[in-house]
Amino acid sequence: MAIKEAAEFLRNNDNFLLTSHVNPDGDGIGSILGMAGLLRQLGKSFHVICADPPQDKLGFLHAYNIIETFNEAMKGKHSFGAAIIIDVPHMDRIGATVSLLKKDAKLLVIDHHISCENFGTVNLVLPEAAASAEIVAMLYDALGKTFDANSAEALYVGLCIDTGRFRFSNVTPAVFKLAARLVEAGAAPDILSDLLYYNDPIETKIGLAKVIESIELHDGGKTATAWLDYNFMNSEIGKKMDDEGFVNQPLAIKGVENAFLIREKEKGKLRISLRSRTDDVDMNKLAEKFGGGGHARASGCRMDGVSIDEAKKLLLAALNDAKK
Ligand SMILES: [Mn+2]
Known part of the structure; x- marks a missing residue:
């Protein structure tokens, strides 16, 4: 049900702010980049803006350059009427990007934290999901879209990070099935593992x-x-x-x-x-x-x-x- 509502939200709105939490991590970034790919397929316009710069180590992601970091000057430029907020359990956690939203902005919240406060207009909150990336992938299916290679890579990274390299108790058959589909769509597990885990300063x-x-x-x-x-x-x-x-x-x-x-x-x-x-x-x-x-x-x-x-x-x- 929430999936349908979320899909409707994406269809019926446009010019989105796409954001994640302060100090965004692999799942936050992977999920918003995966969502960006979906929005592009839907012909929607959007800006990807986070309160803080993403971790340097994620810089290898092909879609990395579309991520903007909040600055005060943006307040004069943007006033979003709709936002997609991913991997964020409560509103404070989006940090300064909140100031880019209209007062009555419609919010789609996509999250898997059990502590999520469902602060959106539409809430797609699935604590049983291993990663927010898994929920974004469900929206591809709900909207009948397939993963492009850059989105597959980003979602794979989100899944890999939040499952501790497919090791945690949140790893289900569905996680492996999704991982397989992402690999088919262009995510390279060996290259991504190397970049994520064997690349320390x-x-x-x-x-x-x-x-x-x-x-x-x-x-x-x-x-x-x-x-x-x-x-x-x-x-x-x-x-x-x-x-x-x-x-x-x-x-x-x-x-x-x-x-x-x-x-x-x-x-x-x-x-x-x-x-x-x-x-x-x-x-x-x-x-x-x-x-x-x-x-x-x-x-x-x-x-x-x-x-x-x-x-x-x-x-x-x-x-x-x-x-x-
Ligand atoms: Mn997460």
């Missing part, structure tokens, strides 16, 4: 060493914590490294079920990644206790005004409570 490897060194086991070895402090995060190395996958280091230890990675990018402001590889703890709920959210096995939150040590204690205590 040296700074990332040095950062990784630092994270591994910081790992501590708790709870009889079932929980692992790791951290990067303000000084390292703001060193020359810290600024150049890509720390996106770092939380997998503490998680990938034999016997570890839950992991927390604490990063202090700004003084006194902690960003925390929460991961689990069992269903014993809901990391979305745990993150919500601290004002964050995400998925049951992968979520994030922030803490202000506490030290890394205090944050560790708060997280471990909350984890203990969540298990009861």
Whole structure:
């Protein structure tokens, strides 16, 4: 039903703002580029604008150059009456691009976060989908369109990133079926894997060493914590490294079920990644206790005004409570 409504939304509107969350990641970018390909086939006009520049490492995507980064001057140029907002659980997360929307703008929200607030005029929110890219692909089918090579590549990247390289519990037969169709349409798994995962700047490897060194086991070895402090995060190395996958280091230890990675990018402001590889703890709920959210096995939150040590204690205590 929501699929039909979303397809209608695309048919009945035009001149869209197409956007994702602040600091857009592989699924956000892959999904909006995949959607851009669909809009082009529908003969629609649109602008792809995000609040922040996409990650450099996604620069290999063939459609990458259509992504614009928000600037204040855009306010005088654009006032969109319709927007497609992808991989965004609540309105604040689109950041400054909100100022490019008319007050009564119609919004199509496409998302797979369980915490999504359904803030759109039409909401296509499917928490069972592995990636927002999977939902965008459903819209191709609903509208009877086929993937062009650039869109297939972008959607494949979204799918690959949000399934942890087809490894997480969200991987279903449907994910592999879609991946197969995207490969048929031109996505090259070997080339894309190389570009995504075997292409690290040296700074990332040095950062990784630092994270591994910081790992501590708790709870009889079932929980692992790791951290990067303000000084390292703001060193020359810290600024150049890509720390996106770092939380997998503490998680990938034999016997570890839950992991927390604490990063202090700004003084006194902690960003925390929460991961689990069992269903014993809901990391979305745990993150919500601290004002964050995400998925049951992968979520994030922030803490202000506490030290890394205090944050560790708060997280471990909350984890203990969540298990009861
Ligand atoms: Mn996603």
